[in-house]
Amino acid sequence: MEKIILGAGCFWGVQFYFDQIPGVVNTRVGYSGGHVKNPTYEEVCSHNTGHAEVVEVEYDGNKVSTETILKQFFRMHDPTQLNRQGPDIGDNYRSVIFYITDDQKSIADKVALECQKKLKNPIVTQIERASDFYEAEEYHQKYSERTGRGMCHIPYGPVA
Numbered sequence: 001m002e003k004i005i006l007g008a009g010c011f012w013g014v015q016f017y018f019d020q021i022p023g024v025v026n027t028r029v030g031y032s033g034g035h036v037k038n039p040t041y042e043e044v045c046s047h048n049t050g051h052a053e054v055v056e057v058e059y060d061g062n063k064v065s066t067e068t069i070l071k072q073f074f075r076m077h078d079p080t081q082l083n084r085q086g087p088d089i090g091d092n093y094r095s096v097i098f099y100i101t102d103d104q105k106s107i108a109d110k111v112a113l114e115c116q117k118k119l120k121n122p123i124v125t126q127i128e129r130a131s132d133f134y135e136a137e138e139y140h141q142k143y144s145e146r147t148g149r150g151m152c153h154i155p156y157g158p159v160a
Contacts, residue, residue, distance in 0.1 A: 001025060001058055001060060001061075002059055002060075002061045002066065002100075002101075003056055003057065003059075004056075004057050004059075004066065004069060004070075004097070004098070004099060004100060004104055004130075005032055005054050005055070005056050005057070005097075005098035005130050005133055006018075006054060006057060006073050006096070006098070007032070007033070007052035007054040007055075007093075007096040007098075008055075008073060008076060008079075008085060008095055009053070009077055009084075009085025009086060009088055009095075009153050009154075010053060010086075010093065010150065010152055010153070011029040011030075011053040011054060011055050011140065012029070012143040012144045012149075012150030013144055013150055013151035013152060013153065014029075014053075014055045014077075014154065015028075015029050015055045015141075015143070016142075016145055016150075016151055017072070017076050017151075017154050018055060018072070019142075019145065021064060021068075021069070021072060022063060022064060023060050023063030023064025023068075024057055024058070024059045024064065024069075025058050025059060025060055026058040027055050027056065027057055027058070028055070028133075028141065029053070029055050029056075029136045029140050029141060029143075030053075030054055030055075030056060030135045030136045031049070031051035031052070031054065031092075031133075031134045031136060032051060032052060032054045032098055032130065032132065032133045032134065033050060033051055033054070033096060033098065033128065033131065034049040034050030034051030034052075035049065035050045036048075036049040036051065037132070038134055039051050039134060040137070041136060041140065044092050045090070047090050047091055047092065049092075050091070051092060052091070052092055052093070052096050053092050053136075054096070054098065054133070056133055066103070066104055066107045067107050067111060070097070070107060070108055070112075071115075074111060074112070074115040074123075076154055077095060077154070078095075078153075079112075079115065079119075079123045079125040080119055080121035080122060080123055080124060081095070081124070082094070082124045085152075085153045086153025087152055087153070088152065088153070094124075094126065095123075095124060095125040095126070096125060096126040096127075097125060097126070097127045097128070098128055098129070098130035098131070098133075099127065099128070099130060100129075105127060105129070108127045109127065112125060112127065
């Protein structure tokens with residue numbers, strides 16, 4: 001199994017989206033990329049922790065490639081928007097790839113470059129080595145799946 005941590009706006013819809021991809025075996029929403037240990041949702045929303053809302057995606061590399069995961073990441077949000085997605089604004093909603101292996105970084109750089117060729121505006125997605133991942137509160141886990149809400153900026157329909 002492989003893991004990668006992705007931020008693409010509000011984590012509820014991002015988690016729902018990645019849960020639909022064959023080969024993804026588990027997802028957890030949480031916080032990463034900041035300087036506060038064990039942050040709460042309220043602290044992250046205060047914009048004082050440096051953390052982004054993220055999804056830890058665990059996937060079977062024999063069934064889905066890192067490249068496919070990252071192509072879907074760039075497809076499901078607007079990587080040209082700085083610190084926002086849809087109605088959500090703030091550094092906690094930034095577009096970010098937290099890679100775990102050097103191979104993931106190489107693939108992320110390659111996919112971002114390919115994606116940039118199709119876009120008018122520059123991609124602002126940060127590509128950084130993963131640091132601590134803090135799992136979000138239980139009520140955030142699988143929120144869209146449980147409630148049918150919270151997919152604001154995520155495209156609806158089957159994953160292409």
